[in-house]
Amino acid sequence: MSETATRAGSSAAATLLAGIKRLGSSVLPFVVVIAIWQFASLFFPRFLFPSLIDVFWRCLEIFSSGTMFADVLSTILRILAGLAGAFIIGGLLALSMVRSRAVDNFLSPILTLFQGIPALSWVVFAIIWFHGVEFRIFFIMVMTTLPAFTFQVLGALRAMSRDLMEMVFSFRPTRLKLFRVMIAPAILPDILTAWKVNLGNASRVVVVAELVGATGGVGYQLLQQQQLFDMAGALAWTLQLVFFVLIVQGALTLIENTAFRYRAVSERAI
Amino acid sequence: MRDTVTPVEPAIHLDHVSKEFGKPGSEAIYRAVDGLNLEVRPGQMLALLGKTGCGKSTIFNMIAGLTEPTSGTVRVSGRDPFADFDSFRGGIAIVFQNDRLLPWRTAIQNVELGLEMLDVPPAKRREAAQLWLTKLGLGGHENDYPHALSGGMRQRVSIARAFATNANILLCDEPFSALDESTAGRLRAEFVRLVKENGKTAVFITHSISEALEIGDRIVVLKRPAMIAYDVSFDGGTGQEERELIRSRIGEVLAA
Numbered sequence: 001m002s003e004t005a006t007r008a009g010s011s012a013a014a015t016l017l018a019g020i021k022r023l024g025s026s027v028l029p030f031v032v033v034i035a036i037w038q039f040a041s042l043f044f045p046r047f048l049f050p051s052l053i054d055v056f057w058r059c060l061e062i063f064s065s066g067t068m069f070a071d072v073l074s075t076i077l078r079i080l081a082g083l084a085g086a087f088i089i090g091g092l093l094a095l096s097m098v099r100s101r102a103v104d105n106f107l108s109p110i111l112t113l114f115q116g117i118p119a120l121s122w123v124v125f126a127i128i129w130f131h132g133v134e135f136r137i138f139f140i141m142v143m144t145t146l147p148a149f150t151f152q153v154l155g156a157l158r159a160m161s162r163d164l165m166e167m168v169f170s171f172r173p174t175r176l177k178l179f180r181v182m183i184a185p186a187i188l189p190d191i192l193t194a195w196k197v198n199l200g201n202a203s204r205v206v207v208v209a210e211l212v213g214a215t216g217g218v219g220y221q222l223l224q225q226q227q228l229f230d231m232a233g234a235l236a237w238t239l240q241l242v243f244f245v246l247i248v249q250g251a252l253t254l255i256e257n258t259a260f261r262y263r264a265v266s267e268r269a270i
Numbered sequence: 271m272r273d274t275v276t277p278v279e280p281a282i283h284l285d286h287v288s289k290e291f292g293k294p295g296s297e298a299i300y301r302a303v304d305g306l307n308l309e310v311r312p313g314q315m316l317a318l319l320g321k322t323g324c325g326k327s328t329i330f331n332m333i334a335g336l337t338e339p340t341s342g343t344v345r346v347s348g349r350d351p352f353a354d355f356d357s358f359r360g361g362i363a364i365v366f367q368n369d370r371l372l373p374w375r376t377a378i379q380n381v382e383l384g385l386e387m388l389d390v391p392p393a394k395r396r397e398a399a400q401l402w403l404t405k406l407g408l409g410g411h412e413n414d415y416p417h418a419l420s421g422g423m424r425q426r427v428s429i430a431r432a433f434a435t436n437a438n439i440l441l442c443d444e445p446f447s448a449l450d451e452s453t454a455g456r457l458r459a460e461f462v463r464l465v466k467e468n469g470k471t472a473v474f475i476t477h478s479i480s481e482a483l484e485i486g487d488r489i490v491v492l493k494r495p496a497m498i499a500y501d502v503s504f505d506g507g508t509g510q511e512e513r514e515l516i517r518s519r520i521g522e523v524l525a526a
Contacts, residue, residue: 167370170334171387171435172359181383185374262374264417 050232058236068221072240075210075218078134079202079244082141083195089142090149097150098157111147119144119205123212133214140209145198152197156190157183188259192252199248203241279348281439281471282310282333287342289328302328304495305342310488312438315465315472317486319479321524324494326475330443333473334364346439360388363437365445369424371416377427378403378412384435395434402430406460422453429457433464440465440472446481458484479520483513491523499523 040049062068093111097104122143126136160183168182210219218237225233287306292299302325310316320326331337332344335351335358344351351358363384371380378399385395403412406426416424425445432440445461446454462485465472474485482489491500500523502516 163366163368163370164372166336167364167366168372168383169336170362170364171384172356173387177387181372181386185372260374262376262415262417 047229047231050235054232055235055239058232059239062236062240071216071221072218072244074216075206075241076244078137078141078210078217079199079206082138082206083145083198083202085138085142086145086149086198087191087195090146091153093146093150094153094157097154107150111150114143115147117143119208123209126209127212137206137209137214141202141205144205145202148198148201149194152190152194153187156187159190160186189256192256192259196249196252199245199252203245207241279312280309280345281312281314281347282308282473283343283345284308284329284332285343285345287329287332287339287344289325289332289337290340301495303332303339304497306497308490308498310471310473312471313469315462315474315485315487317482317489318473318475318492319482319489319520319524320477320492321494322477324492326477326492327443329492330441330473330475333439334362334441360384360435361437362439362441363432363435365425365429365432365440365442367444368448369416369421369428371424371427371431373416376413376415377408377419377423380416380427381430381434383431384437388435398434399430402434403427405433405464406430422449422457425449425457426460429461429464433468436468438471440470442472442474444475444477447476447478454481461485479517479524482520483517489516489520491520493523493526499526 034052037049038052041051043049046054062072093107097107119140122140123136126139130136130139164186165182168178173181206217207219207222210217211223214220218241221237222234225231225237284306287303287308288301289303290299290301306329308329318326318329328337332339333346333351335346335355338352346358347361349357351362371377372383375383378396381399381402382395385398390398400412403409406429408423408426408430411419411423416427419427425448429445442461446457449457458481474482476482476485487505488501488503490498493499500520502519504512504516508516
């Protein structure tokens with residue numbers, strides 16, 4: 001009896017130790033960066049390396065101030081709207097490309113061309129072509145993430161198992177059912193990966209888009225901090241976007257873990 | 271042994287069917303099926319036997335409506351399975367060479383697939399899927415994902431999926447070829463029993479003479495490009511000696 005209790009106790013301790021190790025290995029890199037920055041702040045002027053305590057208070061100020069937090073929210077909404085727009089348009093383009101070789105031959109070079117255009121060029125084009133600030137930002141976000149979304153969805157559609165597709169076809173599904181039972185689950189892993197990749201890109205592009213012409217948002221606030229030479233403020237505003245990306249990435253990972261629990265896990269890593 | 275007699279309308283009818291692959295007019299045309307005539311009676315269990323590459327799977331795909339013949343006509347229950355594709359919803363079920371289970375669905379959800387296409391209410395399709403899984407000895411594995419099942423269990427799920435729709439025509443493309451002989455033997459016996467019990471018309475593709483003799487009540491041997499080289503029907507009354515004669519005749523035809 002006592003031997004069983006001892007064994008259970010040592011197993012719980014091992015689990016706890018493994019948990020601490022896992023947490024430690026994921027937190028350690030951040031701790032190192034924070035320590036180096038804080039150490040540098042002791043020797044450099046405040047406008048170069050401000051103390052992270054100052055940055056923390058500035059972050060708290062942004063969170064607690066209604067007007068400042070509204071700027072963060074508007075940037076987040078711009079990112080999500082741009083990504084959603086690019087995903088919907090890209091998904092439709094990919095579907096038409098996979099259905100028709102002629103459409104594929106026509107659109108592929110155009111999308112490749114778009115991929116080579118820098119985000120800043122799209123900002124300039126948007127300012128010249130359009131008046132409304134929000135539409136300009138939406139346009140920039142869509143144009144910079146559209147090729148990646150399209151090619152990623154196209155790749156996922158082309159990689160679908162022909163055998164499984166044939167099997168589902170043998171039951172004579174309607175188009176809607178074919179999409180629901182076969183296409184959507186088959187391409188979901190690639191779609192989530194595409195969102196993860198494009199989320200990082202979009203959070204960088206939105207700041208550039210907001211730097212030019214916007215009267216609010218993280219990009220606009222960063223421009224203000226630059227004019228004031230306020231490094232603590234610049235860091236605090238940057239961290240807002242970092243937090244947002246981390247939260248959404250976490251949510252996407254959670255969806256992945258739930259939606260893909262059907263996958264076999266090999267005990268041996270690659 | 272007796273000649274094939276078809277007094278009723280055939281369940282499957284292929285009339286001078288040919289199938290070519292490659293661009294029309296180009297020299298690289300491959301003729302997989304050449305002027306094939308074939309009739310399958312309702313309730314008959316036809317074993318299509320032939321070497322690899324003789325066009326068995328092409329015939330299978332044309333009967334299933336997945337491929338269109340280059341010339342000739344294919345009729346299943348009097349209709350064209352390619353042109354009237356949707357009208358066969360629930361009418362033709364297929365057991366493929368590999369199980370082809372959707373990896374994101376559990377065993378029972380895979381069995382329900384065909385019933386979903388037929389708009390069967392969720393409670394009824396769950397009941398039917400459960401029944402077929404139990405019949406095939408998979409009770410207790412309903413909520414297992416395919417990766418957690420053995421090859422034999424996965425193939426049984428795919429058989430349950432085909433039977434669950436209660437289709438009249440059953441097409442099987444070497445469904446037991448990837449399994450070990452002991453598992454294949456057991457599944458074959460279960461399969462024959464279920465087909466007979468449920469009065470299905472079945473076309474069973476195989477390259478094994480023993481399997482064809484065990485499963486079919488008629489065997490058609492194909493030679494490349496898919497042309498009938500030997501056609502024999504038999505029944506439960508056919509003795510062992512006669513079956514051995516058929517076996518050796520098939521062997522000769524395949525070797526020729």
